[in-house]
Amino acid sequence: MPLKLTSKEKLVLYGLARYPGLSDIDLASKIGVDRSTIFKSKRKFREWEMVQLLNVPSGLGVGAEMMTAVFARYRPNAPVEVRGKKLGFREWVDHPHSVFHAATDTDSVSVVYSRSYTDFKRVYEPVMDDYKDAGFVEEIRCYHYPFSLTRISWDSALAVNNTFQLGRTDLQNEPPVEEETPEDTVKLTEKDRLALLAFVKYPALSDLELSRRTGISRPTISGKRNKFFQSRLLSRQANVNWKKIGCELMIFYHINVRPKATSEDMMTIYSSFRKIGAAVYSYIQPGEIFGSFLSQCYVEMKERMDLEVKNLSEAGLVEERPSYVIMPLRELKVRKTDYAPMVKSMLEVESDV
Numbered sequence: 411m412p413l414k415l416t417s418k419e420k421l422v423l424y425g426l427a428r429y430p431g432l433s434d435i436d437l438a439s440k441i442g443v444d445r446s447t448i449f450k451s452k453r454k455f456r457e458w459e460m461v462q463l464l465n466v467p468s469g470l471g472v473g474a475e476m477m478t479a480v481f482a483r484y485r486p487n488a489p490v491e492v493r494g495k496k497l498g499f500r501e502w503v504d505h506p507h508s509v510f511h512a513a514t515d516t517d518s519v520s521v522v523y524s525r526s527y528t529d530f531k532r533v534y535e536p537v538m539d540d541y542k543d544a545g546f547v548e549e550i551r552c553y554h555y556p557f558s559l560t561r562i563s564w565d566s567a568l569a570v571n572n573t574f575q576l577g578r579t580d581l582q583n584e585p586p587v588e589e590e591t592p593e594d595t596v597k598l599t600e601k602d603r604l605a606l607l608a609f610v611k612y613p614a615l616s617d618l619e620l621s622r623r624t625g626i627s628r629p630t631i632s633g634k635r636n637k638f639f640q641s642r643l644l645s646r647q648a649n650v651n652w653k654k655i656g657c658e659l660m661i662f663y664h665i666n667v668r669p670k671a672t673s674e675d676m677m678t679i680y681s682s683f684r685k686i687g688a689a690v691y692s693y694i695q696p697g698e699i700f701g702s703f704l705s706q707c708y709v710e711m712k713e714r715m716d717l718e719v720k721n722l723s724e725a726g727l728v729e730e731r732p733s734y735v736i737m738p739l740r741e742l743k744v745r746k747t748d749y750a751p752m753v754k755s756m757l758e759v760e761s762d763v
Contacts, residue, residue, distance in 0.1 A: 413458055413654050418443050420574045422451035423461060423650070428567035428580065430463050431639070431646035440580070462649045465613040467606065467749055469557040471643040472756040474523040477560070477693065478530055479664065479700045480538070481551045481735055482518045488546035489515035490743040498540035503744055505537060506751035512660070513744035517735045519662045523752050527554060551733060553664050553700055555693050563680070565689040566648045569704055572688035573657060601626055603757040605634040609644060611750035611763060623763045649747050652690075652704055653739040659705045660739055661687060665732035667697050675727055682718040687711055708736065 415423065425432075425441040425448070434452075438445045455461045469477060484493065490513060493499050502520070503511050510521035524530035530552075541547050563582070571578045598606065608620045608631075617635065621628040638644040652660065667679055676694055683689065687703035705711035715732075722728045753759070 413460065415574075415655065418447050419451045419454070420570070420576065422448050423455070423655075424567060424570045424574070424576055424578060426452070426455075426461055426463065427570045427648040427650060428578075428582075430648045458654060460651050460654050463613055464647050464649050464747070464749070465609045465644050466647045467610055467753055468643050468645070469523055471641075472523075472606070472753055473525055474557065474752075474756055475526045476524055476530070476554050476556045478522045478524060478534075478555070479553045479662075479693070480518075480520040480522060480534075481549075481553075481662065481664070481733065482520075482538075482541075483548045483550075483735075484516055484518070484546055485548050488544075493541075493546055496540075496544055496546075498537055498544070501537050502541065503746060504751075505534065506755040507533060509747065509749045509752050511744060511746040512662075512737060512742060514737050514741045515743065517737060518744070519735055519737075523756070525756070530554070551664075553698065555695050555698070555700065559695045561694045563689075563692040563694070563701075564647050565684070565691055566650055568684065569652070569688035569690050570650065570655075573652075573655060573704065598757065601630070602634060603759050604761065604763065605631060606638060606643070606757065607750060607753050607759050608763045609635065609638065610753050613646075620763075653742070657688075657704045657706065657739055659687075659708060659711065660690070660702060660737045661705060661711065661734055662700075662702045662737070663732045663734040664698065664700045665728060666730060667699070668727055668729060669697065671697060671727065678725075679722060679727055682722055686714045686718055711736075 421441050421443050425437045425443070429437055429440055432440065434445050434448045437448055502508070505522070507523050508520050509523055512519050522530065522534055524533065538550055542550070568581055570576070571581060604624050605620070605626055608624050612620060612623070617628050617631045621631050624631070663683065665679065667676065676696070676699070679699060680692055680694055683692070683699065683701060683703065687705040690702040690704060692699060692701035719728065719731055
């Protein structure tokens with residue numbers, strides 16, 4: 411059963427998704443809801459496990475050259491209960507470089523960070539090969555996105571707006587340009603690496619609590635927090651449990667774009683896919699887009715997708731249908747979003763926090 415939200419609680423959820431880094435006072439002025447309501451709503455959301463505010467690290471900033479989206483389809487004899495009995499299941503789901511994993515009995519989608527393409531082949535492909543050897547896999551498709559070429563759009567606010575039909579006018583129209591992280595922010599000291607791991611692993615803890623966990627003084631922790639966010643080594647993002655607000659389907663897609671497509675062409679395609687459902691996020695690089703959106707109805711989603719792809723094809727922007735995975739949220743058996751193990755591995759942080 412989806413949780414029932416009041417009109418003000420819907421606005422607060424939107425505000426957390428649209429402005430995840432703001433204080434309650436600043437958020438109140440942005441969404442027109444008083445501070446006490448924001449405080450009470452955030453407490454409810456924590457109790458309901460409806461939304462989690464994450465500190466998401468820059469891929470380049472932690473030494474990852476690329477992100478890979480892994481679409482896997484499984485044979486009928488390999489539901490999650492069967493796959494889970496194999497040793498490789500936990501290696502796949504809990505691999506430190508896998509920052510996201512969602513799985514049903516028939517499909518899974520993973521987001522994997524790697525130092526390089528060679529690193530992905532060396533580290534992650536053996537895990538997938540183990541599944542293939544077990545006879546579980548019907549098909550695996552991997553789509554690679556170098557961070558230096560990729561624009562990332564976090565569209566949770568758009569998804570909340572569309573789901574609740576809020577009619578907000580302060581939505582972000584285009585994803586920010588992904589710029590290479592300055593070299594001086596990449597050269598992290600030992601304390602920098604430890605503090606960064608702590609911020610990612612415990613996004614809700616105060617500087618005082620993080621100081622106790624890391625052994626780094628509170629003023630130093632506060633200074634590093636400001637430094638990391640100002641340099642975009644960290645960004646604040648909302649991770650919403652869409653099932654709890656009544657969403658039915660989550661669709662992951664990948665589409666190839668015609669060769670030599672311009673930036674304007676890519677934005678046209680990006681905008682088209684935002685019309686199909688309630689967009690959650692998009693990774694955009696020259697010639698390809700990977701993303702996710704929500705829908706309440708398969709038939710409606712299919713009709714919209716067919717129409718948008720037809721229009722894009724007639725405009726000469728795409729030549730083939732997108733690859734996509736449809737996951738009914740009520741059928742999700744595995745759901746993971748965790749950047750901390752990846753940060754620990756990439757930055758080679760030896761101590762734990």
